[in-house]
Amino acid sequence: MKQIYLIGFRGTGLRLGQFKNEPLLIRVGHVGFYFEGDENRVFGFHPTVEAAQAIGDESAIIDWLKKLNPIPGTIHDDTDLFRRADELTEMGARTQVWEMPIEVTDDDFERKRDLTLLWYTQQKVFLYSFPSEELIADRDNCATFPRRLGLRLPEETGQLIAYVPKLAQHGTRWRPKEDNDDRSSE
Amino acid sequence: MTAQVNEFENIAVHLLTEMERSLGLLAARWRSRQNTPEAPEIVRRYQSILRCMIELGYHDSLDTDSELPDEWLPQEYIDLFT
Numbered sequence: 001m002k003q004i005y006l007i008g009f010r011g012t013g014l015r016l017g018q019f020k021n022e023p024l025l026i027r028v029g030h031v032g033f034y035f036e037g038d039e040n041r042v043f044g045f046h047p048t049v050e051a052a053q054a055i056g057d058e059s060a061i062i063d064w065l066k067k068l069n070p071i072p073g074t075i076h077d078d079t080d081l082f083r084r085a086d087e088l089t090e091m092g093a094r095t096q097v098w099e100m101p102i103e104v105t106d107d108d109f110e111r112k113r114d115l116t117l118l119w120y121t122q123q124k125v126f127l128y129s130f131p132s133e134e135l136i137a138d139r140d141n142c143a144t145f146p147r148r149l150g151l152r153l154p155e156e157t158g159q160l161i162a163y164v165p166k167l168a169q170h171g172t173r174w175r176p177k178e179d180n181d182d183r184s185s186e
Numbered sequence: 187m188t189a190q191v192n193e194f195e196n197i198a199v200h201l202l203t204e205m206e207r208s209l210g211l212l213a214a215r216w217r218s219r220q221n222t223p224e225a226p227e228i229v230r231r232y233q234s235i236l237r238c239m240i241e242l243g244y245h246d247s248l249d250t251d252s253e254l255p256d257e258w259l260p261q262e263y264i265d266l267f268t
Contacts, residue, residue, distance in 0.1 A: 013247020015267040028250040066255045068217040094246075130251045133218035141251070161210040161249045 002109040003036040006146060007099040007174050009085040010164045024058055025081050029160040031143040032078050035113050039177050043116060044078035045145035047071040047128050065130045070139055073128030075120045083176045098164060100171030102151055112149045131158040198242055205239050210252035233260045
């Protein structure tokens, strides 16, 4: 058996001046996933830069999403975002990063990893949208996207205020790999 | 007396957390029903809860996916950050 990890954090919110220069996903919050043995590459699903820019500036994008409009999205390597979220907790941000393991068979692990890498390298497009009352079959946000790989979600709606506490409840605090190495050598 | 104050503070924190979660649910409901006759009532409930949270001392930035579009957010919330 092997592990696939769901990992996520609540954003700082958009309105605090202290964090206004952080990347949008740090302020909105984010969920991703990584594969055992590849801990330093965290995949995340979010809108493509091109699709987002076609809508307008940040406030136009957020307004678009708040009204349940979809944006084309792809899988990205978002490792640096999760590192930054972890760093910001030192400044009092509520961006603690949590991870939750999901155990799968070796064969299933290989299938899910191969599929992820295929979608990542081909930049396969899926529709991104904010959570609605009920899941929409052809749309996901970052938190519900892992269902496309057949992964069991800790919370079905994908609302980060509900989803991230579930990650915490069923998982542990995530720290960047280098930090773990530092601690183990102390 | 201090124990009573602490208990009150604990209840207030718990209450605010639950109210914040309810805003997330209402925001998702509004997104699904924004073009139905139910939308104004969802907005009214959302605004009432958020105003009550602010009265209880809430002064944080909501999760983005828990916010309604700006035109439906109560002015008291916008004013927290201006």
